[in-house]
Amino acid sequence: MSNDTPMNLQDAIQCDIDDPLSRFRERFHLPTDEDGKPLIYFCGNSLGLMPRTAFDDVTAELEDWRDLAVEGHLNGRRPWLPYHESFRQQGARLVGALPVEVVFMNTLTTNLHLLMASFYRPDSTRFKILSDGPGFPSDTYALQSQIRWHGFDPQEGMVVLKPREGENILRDEDVLEAIDQHRDELAMVMFSGVNYFTGQAYDIQNIGKRCQKHGIPFGLDLAHAAGNIDLQLHDHGVDFAAWCTYKYINCGPGSVAGAFVHQRHADDQERVRLAGWWGNDPATRFRMDENPQFVAQPGAEGWQVSNPPIFSMAPLHSSLSIFDEAGIGALRARSKKLTGYLESCIDAIGSDHYQIVTPREEDRRGAQISIRVVGDASALQEALQAAGIVTDFRPPDVVRVAPTALYNSFEEIHRFAGVLAQVATSPTPPGGD
Numbered sequence: 001m002s003n004d005t006p007m008n009l010q011d012a013i014q015c016d017i018d019d020p021l022s023r024f025r026e027r028f029h030l031p032t033d034e035d036g037k038p039l040i041y042f043c044g045n046s047l048g049l050m051p052r053t054a055f056d057d058v059t060a061e062l063e064d065w066r067d068l069a070v071e072g073h074l075n076g077r078r079p080w081l082p083y084h085e086s087f088r089q090q091g092a093r094l095v096g097a098l099p100v101e102v103v104f105m106n107t108l109t110t111n112l113h114l115l116m117a118s119f120y121r122p123d124s125t126r127f128k129i130l131s132d133g134p135g136f137p138s139d140t141y142a143l144q145s146q147i148r149w150h151g152f153d154p155q156e157g158m159v160v161l162k163p164r165e166g167e168n169i170l171r172d173e174d175v176l177e178a179i180d181q182h183r184d185e186l187a188m189v190m191f192s193g194v195n196y197f198t199g200q201a202y203d204i205q206n207i208g209k210r211c212q213k214h215g216i217p218f219g220l221d222l223a224h225a226a227g228n229i230d231l232q233l234h235d236h237g238v239d240f241a242a243w244c245t246y247k248y249i250n251c252g253p254g255s256v257a258g259a260f261v262h263q264r265h266a267d268d269q270e271r272v273r274l275a276g277w278w279g280n281d282p283a284t285r286f287r288m289d290e291n292p293q294f295v296a297q298p299g300a301e302g303w304q305v306s307n308p309p310i311f312s313m314a315p316l317h318s319s320l321s322i323f324d325e326a327g328i329g330a331l332r333a334r335s336k337k338l339t340g341y342l343e344s345c346i347d348a349i350g351s352d353h354y355q356i357v358t359p360r361e362e363d364r365r366g367a368q369i370s371i372r373v374v375g376d377a378s379a380l381q382e383a384l385q386a387a388g389i390v391t392d393f394r395p396p397d398v399v400r401v402a403p404t405a406l407y408n409s410f411e412e413i414h415r416f417a418g419v420l421a422q423v424a425t426s427p428t429p430p431g432g433d
């Protein structure tokens with residue numbers, strides 16, 4: 001907990017002026033209120049803002065479809081046939097992977113299922129899945145249904161780790177110990193990179209090592225981690241991972257998701273998978289033989305099923321270029337400062353009013369602070385809304401605030417903290433005097 005007095009408004013504004021990464025804010029459309037005034041948007045962990053050039057990305061594809069029709073596959077400005085290949089390098093840089101390890105396809109939960117089809121291979125002694133709690137509903141449904149689909153009982157098969165009594169977040173050592181304890185029953189360990197609710201960033205490296213030691217496949221849901229923290233999926237030995245691109249990666253609602261498969265599985269033709277033509281070797285993909293045999297193309301691209309959704313993929317061009325230009329390392333450094341500033345502002349108001357659920361160590365969290373409101377949480381929600389500040393409320397009492405490094409500012413955090421302080425000290429809800 002920091003006891004320093006947080007920066008005042010002038011210093012916050014100066015911080016924005018001094019930080020060269022502040023200029024990336026200009027690359028995004030900021031949502032506005034009815035009077036056209038920009039809102040303060042702290043919901044980038046739910047739906048990222050639109051890059052200004054995303055409009056052109058999508059328009060170009062609509063135009064090529066209009067003007068070229070089927071010819072667009074080969075002769076479009078960005079030909080559709082190899083469209084996904086153009087994101088190999090940038091996608092790999094974003095998550096600390098090799099180009100052969102990354103592909104963009106489908107949507108997040110779909111990718112989890114496709115990857116689990118290959119990496120969750122239970123038998124009668126090892127059929128359990130160890131995961132972090134609280135789980136995001138979609139992940140919980142996906143895990144339960146995988147267990148059932150293989151003929152086991154989800155009640156028995158799910159090992160969901162909970163923080164210790166009276167604590168908000170999982171201790172690293174407890175996670176490792178749980179893996180040790182259940183090692184002979186586990187068919188898979190499936191964690192979030194960053195937990196959606198608490199904002200806790202897990203110790204992926206050591207969880208990965210421990211899983212490898214026991215020969216347990218290790219998968220990650222990176223919904224709240226990709227584009228947020230600096231991942232090293234290749235070096236950390238993760239077997240597989242999936243993430244959406246509409247949160248921190250700013251590609252728009254329901255946009256195409258990412259998938260990672262470690263290089264050590266790249267040439268494994270024997271591994272069971274749910275296949276489709278786009279995962280097949282491109283040289284023979286279109287073969288209309290009587291009885292074609294599937295030949296997986298190497299790496300993550302071999303897990304593709306269908307041809308890619310071009311309109312949903314187009315904004316990746318803008319988005320991934322912005323990440324490349326800013327650099328994920330530099331963004332992460334800025335993100336730590338922004339989140340640290342937010343933390344110090346909340347601490348300064350005091351834990352009688354607001355308690356921080358998210359870990360205190362900056363390496364154990366991303367661009368998010370989850371705040372437990374001690375008093376009237378709905379009064380705070382109303383006051384934030386009235387002040388034009390967009391946050392995410394998780395009933396009954398938690399507000400999630402995500403100051404994203406690409407477009408939020410120190411000044412916005414200062415203004416947000418002003419509303420928190422006002423509500424904390426106001427005897428009646430603001431506006432209700």
Ligand SMILES: *Cc1c(COP(=O)(O)O)cnc(C)c1O
Pocket residue numbers: 107108109110136138139192196221223224244
């Ligand atoms: C956002 C999110 C999802 C959403 O899944 P979709 O398949 O994209 O609808 C799933 N899991 C987690 C942990 C998330 O944060």
